[in-house]
Amino acid sequence: MDSKLPHPDVPEKPLTIAILGAGNRGQVYAGFASAYPQWLKVVAVVDHHDYKRQSLAKRHNVPPENVFKKCSEFIKAPKLSDAVAICTTDREHLEPAVACANLKYHILLEKPMSINIEECVQIYEAVVKNNVILSVGHVLRYTPYTNSLMKILDSKVLGDIVNIQHLEPVGFWHFAHSFVRGNWHNEAESTFSLLAKSCHDIDLLAYYMNSKFKKVSSFGNLFHFRKENKPAAAGNAVNCLDCAHEAQCPYSAKKIYIEPHLQGWVGWPIDVVQPTGVVDVENLTDALRNGNYGRCVYEMKNDVCDNQVVNIEFENGSTASFTMIAYTEQMCYRKTKVFGTKGELEGDGNDTLKHFDFLTRSTRVVRPSLEYPDEGISSSGHGGGDYGLMRSFVHACVTGNKNYVLSGPHETLDSHIYVFAAEAARKTGSVVDINEYKKTLPLQI
Numbered sequence: 001m002d003s004k005l006p007h008p009d010v011p012e013k014p015l016t017i018a019i020l021g022a023g024n025r026g027q028v029y030a031g032f033a034s035a036y037p038q039w040l041k042v043v044a045v046v047d048h049h050d051y052k053r054q055s056l057a058k059r060h061n062v063p064p065e066n067v068f069k070k071c072s073e074f075i076k077a078p079k080l081s082d083a084v085a086i087c088t089t090d091r092e093h094l095e096p097a098v099a100c101a102n103l104k105y106h107i108l109l110e111k112p113m114s115i116n117i118e119e120c121v122q123i124y125e126a127v128v129k130n131n132v133i134l135s136v137g138h139v140l141r142y143t144p145y146t147n148s149l150m151k152i153l154d155s156k157v158l159g160d161i162v163n164i165q166h167l168e169p170v171g172f173w174h175f176a177h178s179f180v181r182g183n184w185h186n187e188a189e190s191t192f193s194l195l196a197k198s199c200h201d202i203d204l205l206a207y208y209m210n211s212k213f214k215k216v217s218s219f220g221n222l223f224h225f226r227k228e229n230k231p232a233a234a235g236n237a238v239n240c241l242d243c244a245h246e247a248q249c250p251y252s253a254k255k256i257y258i259e260p261h262l263q264g265w266v267g268w269p270i271d272v273v274q275p276t277g278v279v280d281v282e283n284l285t286d287a288l289r290n291g292n293y294g295r296c297v298y299e300m301k302n303d304v305c306d307n308q309v310v311n312i313e314f315e316n317g318s319t320a321s322f323t324m325i326a327y328t329e330q331m332c333y334r335k336t337k338v339f340g341t342k343g344e345l346e347g348d349g350n351d352t353l354k355h356f357d358f359l360t361r362s363t364r365v366v367r368p369s370l371e372y373p374d375e376g377i378s379s380s381g382h383g384g385g386d387y388g389l390m391r392s393f394v395h396a397c398v399t400g401n402k403n404y405v406l407s408g409p410h411e412t413l414d415s416h417i418y419v420f421a422a423e424a425a426r427k428t429g430s431v432v433d434i435n436e437y438k439k440t441l442p443l444q445i
Contacts, residue, residue: 158340171331219309
């Protein structure tokens with residue numbers, strides 16, 4: 001939410017929402033209704049997975065007639081809610097997004113918008129044509145950390161911003177879970193990792209710099225998770241449960257799933273491996289033996305980059321660099337350095353910002369969670385961004401003021417174009433001019 005806007009009054013009736021996709025993201029966004037029932041009420045659920053669909057519907061007392069297996073069934077029904085949260089798989093965003101825009105639903109759309117730029121443009125055009133509110137799940141725009149960082153940038157105490165360095169440390173086991181064994185392991189089946197994992201970060205760089213991209217270049221590859229890098233001691237084993245090298249492998253499924261469960265953990269990522277609600281060692285072990293999450297990381301059909309850099313020149317003449325790297329201890333706590341003509345800012349993404357002033361030669365430390373102690377919002381996922389996003393969306397829908405949304409159709413389409421251009425630069429080994437790239441697109445933007 002734009003911190004400059006006031007909090008609106010609590011509405012007489014809560015905004016109603018339908019959750020399309022009852023997986024992790026759908027459950028998280030629906031959780032806002034449990035935490036703030038005066039603001040939001042879940043009235044419909046859609047998911048092809050029986051347990052996920054029924055569990056979410058039961059949790060929110062959704063009537064049976066408003067529970068659907070397919071988005072197409074929901075779309076054919078009479079309008080059931082004020083808004084929808086589209087949290088289906090990335091490849092299933094287009095149809096429900098366009099249809100719901102045409103039916104005048106306000107839309108919360110999980111990122112990325114879609115898996116190719118043509119579909120992103122179609123969603124953009126449908127939303128703009130129907131004048132509905134769209135908020136895309138770029139949750140990092142809505143965190144106390146980002147609020148504090150932007151407050152410093154907007155104050156101009158750093159002078160003119162010359163360069164930004166931004167790092168996304170994915171986390172060694174997180175990457176193995178999501179991008180080697182998981183839903184985003186193969187570009188043809190899902191999408192490339194810069195879009196799936198790091199469109200957040202490309203979007204943030206445009207937000208921080210407050211300037212459009214002019215040119216991008218990019219380099220990256222799948223460096224390690226390849227069959228030729230399989231340890232010799234693993235032999236012909238294709239599953240961690242049968243592997244003689246398992247105890248020495250940092251990517252062991254036993255270490256990632258079974259050992260945390262034995263210590264009492266049942267949440268993510270274990271609930272992805274065993275999503276039926278009944279998690280014990282026996283059924284978790286069966287799931288690992290019979291599914292991809294137990295397979296050797298060197299025996300998967302994964303092909304997405306495990307490391308990538310993006311270099312950016314902005315229209316205002318400033319520059320930035322972004323690095324996504326799988327092989328880190330920390331998981332997703334971004335690290336950012338901002339270099340201005342009057343000072344330097346360093347942030348670790350984990351509630352610390354250090355501002356060094358060139359004139360006074362002094363350092364000031366800012367704690368975002370203390371600057372924005374916000375009714376439990378900051379304790380939600382993504383450093384408070386999950387509920388921050390939901391709050392801004394709900395406030396926009398309740399008031400009709402789209403300015404509450406920081407990740408609307410215009411800025412989000414721009415940042416998606418930058419991501420696709422960066423991937424084109426990586427694949428062609430070229431520097432891509434953004435305006436020239438736009439001219440190659442089949443649809444007029």
